[in-house]
Amino acid sequence: MDDYIEEEDLNTRFSGATVTRILAQVAPHWKMVVGFLALVVMITISDSIFTYFGKQLVDDAIIPQNPDALRSILTNYALLSIVSAAIVFGFIYITALLGEKVRYDLRRKLFTHLQRLSFSYFDKTPVGWIMSRVTSDTERIADLVTWGLLDITWGVTSLIVAAVFMLSINWQLAILVMLTIPVLIAVAVYFRRLILIQFREVRRINSRITGAYNENIQGVRVTKSLAREELDLRDFQGLTGLMFDASYRANVLSALFLPAVQIISAVGVALVIWYGGILALQGMTTVGQIQAFIGYVTFMIWPVQEMARVFAQMQQSIASGERVFSLLDAVPSVQDKPDSLETARLDGDILFDDVTFYYEKDKPVLDNFNLRVRPGETIALVGPTGGGKSTIVNMLCRFYEPKEGRVMFGDHDYTDLTQHAIQSRIGMVLQTPHLFSGTIRDNLRYGRLDATDDELVDAARLAGAHDFIVTLENGYDEQVGEGGSKLSVGQKQLISLARAILADPDIFIMDEATSSVDTLTEALIQRGMEAMMEGRTSFVIAHRLSTIRRASRILVIEAGKIAEMGTHAELIRAGGHYYNLYTRQFRREREVALGI
Ligand SMILES: Nc1ncnc2c1ncn2[C@@H]1O[C@H](COP(=O)(O)OP(=O)(O)OP(=O)(O)O)[C@@H](O)[C@H]1O
Ligand SMILES: [Mg+2]
Known part of the structure; x- marks a missing residue:
């Protein structure tokens, strides 16, 4: 529950420190960053050249009826296509790889840090909260520093390169067209933000629905026994109704987005046709030039669109960053002093003093x-x-x-x-014993990795676990499932006991x-405990x-x-x-x- 409430903090401050720290995630891989950014710049230049070919085709080949020029344009076009395909492959490959690396680094850091945190942290922090830090938040950070960075670089260089080409072709027309860019950006960012807010609402309701499902499935016996079905169903229908409305709004906005951007770009094209037409009628511009301009105006829609998406999502990514960093910065409440002793044994003389x-x-x-x-x-x-x-x-x-x-x-x-x-x-067997996914053998060794197979079986015998283990299909190599779910509680306790015996603790x-333990298992546990408590x-x-x-x-x-x-x-x-x-x-x- 807690984590969708956090999702709502729409107005996260634009925190420079967090942005810097997010960007710092790619610092160890800066060569890859330089690589893909260089490729992105190259692809925008190549895109602009494609548009320029159109102008050459009209002005240099078709109108003057020049077959040589046509051939050379064709050759250049073919060559550039190949180069451009290679560049596209290169930057997608590097960006995806970089994304994986950033995600991996962050998750590894989080995992290591979680191991160090004290129990009191986990008392205060719901597991769901931590899980969403490790999964969706790291995802968003990785996305921002890879595809986000890529889209912004692509967008900015596209606009600059297109501007340079346009200015060099006809500066008056270029300035006129460029006036539409700020409007285009403003509208795109505005829409993206609205869409994002709606989708966030959809996600928020969705997580309530998931929660309701979860509770109802887990508590299905209770629900049935208390004849609550009717009531729960009504709550549930209320939620799905809300979900429908929110999704509907999100979809209408999404559908409006592209037409809105296209209308502004159409205004740009209209300006080109109108003013370019006037210039052409006065003989001050060529057909090819006007065509190239129309090409550049339509070409600009995509980078602006993508940039708007990144900017709109940026706040969310920053919020993700803040959450991940707050987890990474959490200080364990139980800490070793610098000069702490590492004694080999405890003699079991214990004092609780006031x-x-x-x-x-x-x-x-x-x-x-x-x-x-x-x-x-x-x-x-x-x-x-x-x-x-x-x-x-x-x-x-x-x-x-x-x-x-x-x-x-x-x-x-x-x-x-x-x-x-x-x-x-200290060896501990809990009331609700926990096993890790893997085999019984792995679980037994968990407390002492260097134990031999003989020692392992001895410990299992002592704990009274051996007899049931050998009846399993794969014996000691049987997979226990996540959290030991394939075993009964009694069996898990026997294995935990064997695990503790193998580790040979002092306390x-x-x-x-x-x-939930039958009398036979209970007797086995009893015997195992006695063996363990001996001395x-x-x-x-x-x-x-x-x-x-x-x-x-x-x-x-x-x-x-x-x-x-x-x-x-x-x-x-x-x-x-x-x-x-x-x-x-x-x-x-x-x-x-x-x-x-
Ligand atoms: N992680 C925690 N955070 C906050 N309060 C806690 C936490 N664990 C236990 N408590 C509170 O501390 C008190 C003692 O709990 P404790 O678990 O030690 O009892 P217990 O004697 O082991 O009970 P039981 O027989 O039910 O296992 C209880 O009031 C409990 O609500
Ligand atoms: Mg207790």
């Missing part, structure tokens, strides 16, 4: 949170939803840093270590899956009784504080929060286990 944290100011999530963890402990985090459990483990990974207080690994405040030192030593974090400092956001019972300590997290802490037996005895949680939440589980 940590206070919020995602949004005035809404504290962790409030003076204190916790000391000794190496090898398994800490189970339980508590109501929104209590801050995920926040604690995110903080531990330094995806976010404390606003106040500190997190210590051994003797080090963790901001003195590099993010890589911390994150490469293990697991956000347990609560549902490793672990944090488990636990929903399963069996995990919680095994934990060295259970923390009940409520409103960003430790409401209670102890072993299962201790907390049950205490009869407090945990006892209530346990009796409410886990009674059912126990009943199922006992077959009641």
